[in-house]
Amino acid sequence: MTSETLGGGYINYSIDYVDIRYESVNNSIIRSMYEHEPHIKNDEPIDIWKGGYLLTTSRKWYTPYVSPFDPCPPLGPISYETPIQLYLGFQPQGMEQFSPFDALAHGTLWPGLYTPYTNPYLSKRKELTTNG
Amino acid sequence: MAEPTQVPESYYSDLKSLQAIDFTLVELTLYLDTHPNDLDALKQFNSTAKKSAELREGFEARYGPLRQFGHSLSAYPWQWKDTPWPWQV
Amino acid sequence: MWYYEKKLQYPVRVGICNPKMAKFLIEQYGGADGELAAALRYLNQRYTIPGRVMGLLNDIGTEEFAHLEMIATMVYKLTKDATPEQLKEAGLGEHYVDHGKSVYYHNAAGQNFSMGLQSKGDPIADLYEDIAAEEKARSTYQWIINISDDPQINDSLGFLREREIVHSQRFREAVELLKEEQTKKRVF
Ligand SMILES: [Fe+2]
Numbered sequence: 001m002t003s004e005t006l007g008g009g010y011i012n013y014s015i016d017y018v019d020i021r022y023e024s025v026n027n028s029i030i031r032s033m034y035e036h037e038p039h040i041k042n043d044e045p046i047d048i049w050k051g052g053y054l055l056t057t058s059r060k061w062y063t064p065y066v067s068p069f070d071p072c073p074p075l076g077p078i079s080y081e082t083p084i085q086l087y088l089g090f091q092p093q094g095m096e097q098f099s100p101f102d103a104l105a106h107g108t109l110w111p112g113l114y115t116p117y118t119n120p121y122l123s124k125r126k127e128l129t130t131n132g
Numbered sequence: 133m134a135e136p137t138q139v140p141e142s143y144y145s146d147l148k149s150l151q152a153i154d155f156t157l158v159e160l161t162l163y164l165d166t167h168p169n170d171l172d173a174l175k176q177f178n179s180t181a182k183k184s185a186e187l188r189e190g191f192e193a194r195y196g197p198l199r200q201f202g203h204s205l206s207a208y209p210w211q212w213k214d215t216p217w218p219w220q221v
Numbered sequence: 222m223w224y225y226e227k228k229l230q231y232p233v234r235v236g237i238c239n240p241k242m243a244k245f246l247i248e249q250y251g252g253a254d255g256e257l258a259a260a261l262r263y264l265n266q267r268y269t270i271p272g273r274v275m276g277l278l279n280d281i282g283t284e285e286f287a288h289l290e291m292i293a294t295m296v297y298k299l300t301k302d303a304t305p306e307q308l309k310e311a312g313l314g315e316h317y318v319d320h321g322k323s324v325y326y327h328n329a330a331g332q333n334f335s336m337g338l339q340s341k342g343d344p345i346a347d348l349y350e351d352i353a354a355e356e357k358a359r360s361t362y363q364w365i366i367n368i369s370d371d372p373q374i375n376d377s378l379g380f381l382r383e384r385e386i387v388h389s390q391r392f393r394e395a396v397e398l399l400k401e402e403q404t405k406k407r408v409f
Binding site: 093094103109 | 148155163167173
């Protein structure tokens with residue numbers, strides 16, 4: 001991937017989540033054609049890079065106004081997603097590719113188009129338990 | 133009543149190999165639709181299509197025809213209609 | 222014409238016997254921003270769009286049918302071994318009375334699929350509509366992932382969600398192609 005290319009999220013993949021879905025792959029044709037490595041996948045929102053520097057993230061947060069008369073306890077910050085296609089522009093030629101197996105697993109052939117998603121309420125809960 | 137025989141374990145991994153290579157073709161197709169002058173992508177598309185055909189041939193020899201209306205050959209008796217269908221496996 | 226291929230685009234595994242998930246997933250089957258609506262909209266729009274982007278609408282429209290089949294597979298697997306009692310518990314009692322275990326084109330709230338599809342015949346209006354539709358489908362997948370407790374279903378939904386991102390990207394590129402003077406050559 002060149003420094004001009006967007007979407008450096010794959011650089012930040014944590015290695016503690018190793019997907020084992022392709023362990024049973026035993027097709028010799030594919031094997032000889034493509035180097036098959038178990039892919040490393042991070043499901044958390046990613047950082048989005050442009051021109052070699054960090055542009056933004058793929059998840060944003062805002063906090064709604066809390067009224068003393070709200071019937072339910074406040075849920076806290078609310079998230080929304082801002083995936084890669086909002087920033088990429090016309091896809092440049094020659095972007096780095098996933099292997100066919102990793103492409104299938106990620107839902108795209110290009111790491112630069114991959115913007116993962118997890119339930120934000122789960123990560124919020126995680127935060128609460130680690131902080132409290 | 134006896135339940136219909138299940139596909140062998142190898143079916144799933146062989147199928148996934150095919151799904152992986154065909155997915156690359158889907159991605160390259162959409163990409164080339166908006167990047168018709170990308171020669172490298174075009175070469176990759178053509179060579180991947182050949183790989184896919186090779187892989188499909190092997191798969192069909194093991195598990196039966198994949199493509200409808202004469203784009204796959206059938207052994208006797210007519211195999212196309214055989215279960216399981218993709219939503220059953 | 223079209224050819225059927227006897228395989229799903231991406232493996233669908235359902236890990237938990239929870240028919241309630243079927244009720245949520247049906248949104249992407251017969252809902253306003255679901256896969257059927259997307260497929261029919263793109264294939265309908267392709268006739269009156271400039272030739273440069275006709276192929277893209279044709280191909281994305283075709284891929285949407287593969288997604289429709291993945292959703293149907295999940296719904297089918299979640300309901301095929303459910304007793305009427307379980308379906309009732311899952312909020313699918315009305316569905317069962319009306320359609321049995323048939324997969325059906327309606328949304329999560331039970332409203333029948335509507336043919337009120339967006340197709341304006343104006344290339345820019347249609348492509349912006351399509352970009353919006355892809356973002357809406359992406360968010361529907363996010364909402365389903367948020368209420369799903371099945372990591373295997375979520376894996377397939379994650380794939381489908383990423384496809385909406387790629388489709389949105391391509392439609393955005395299609396707009397760029399139509400904005401250009403036809404005589405000029407694109408420089409990357
Ligand atoms: Fe789509």
